[in-house]
Amino acid sequence: MDSKTIAWLSYITIIGWIVALVQHSNAQVKSSLAVFHLRQSFGLIATWIAMYFIGIIITIATLGVGFILMWILYAAVFVLWILGLISAVNGEEKPVPLLGELYQKWFTFIK
Numbered sequence: 001m002d003s004k005t006i007a008w009l010s011y012i013t014i015i016g017w018i019v020a021l022v023q024h025s026n027a028q029v030k031s032s033l034a035v036f037h038l039r040q041s042f043g044l045i046a047t048w049i050a051m052y053f054i055g056i057i058i059t060i061a062t063l064g065v066g067f068i069l070m071w072i073l074y075a076a077v078f079v080l081w082i083l084g085l086i087s088a089v090n091g092e093e094k095p096v097p098l099l100g101e102l103y104q105k106w107f108t109f110i111k
Contacts, residue, residue: 003031007088010034010041011081017041021110030111036093038110040084043103044096048077 001009001023010020017038024034051073058066080096087094095101 001027003027003034004088004091006031006034007037007091008085010038011044011085011088014045017045033088033091033093035110036104037084037088039103039107040087040096040100041081042107042110043099044077044081044084047099048074051077 001020006020006024006027009016009023011017020034020041021038024030024038027034051070055066055070055073058070080099083094084096084100087096095104
């Protein structure tokens with residue numbers, strides 16, 4: 001698999017991310033494009049999971065009012081996911097807005 005395919009595949013569900021990671025790990029030459037997007041998509045997955053648990057707590061604590069806020073945040077993460085996917089398809093190393101640079105710093109264990 002080439003680096004561009006690994007990059008966009010990493011955004012297609014958790015299973016796609018795992019397949020992309022395995023393909024990248026088995027590659028003879030490691031690609032900075034693949035690593036970049038593996039980190040970005042992992043960050044988005046981690047953000048989505050964290051928001052899910054925080055959303056449960058907020059919704060319970062506010063008797064359902066937080067539900068609306070959480071759906072707005074879910075929509076924002078979905079937009080970030082779309083922007084990351086577009087960047088990967090175009091072969092660009094463009095971080096997602098707001099959190100992309102942090103993902104690159106936090107997830108250095110993905111090499």
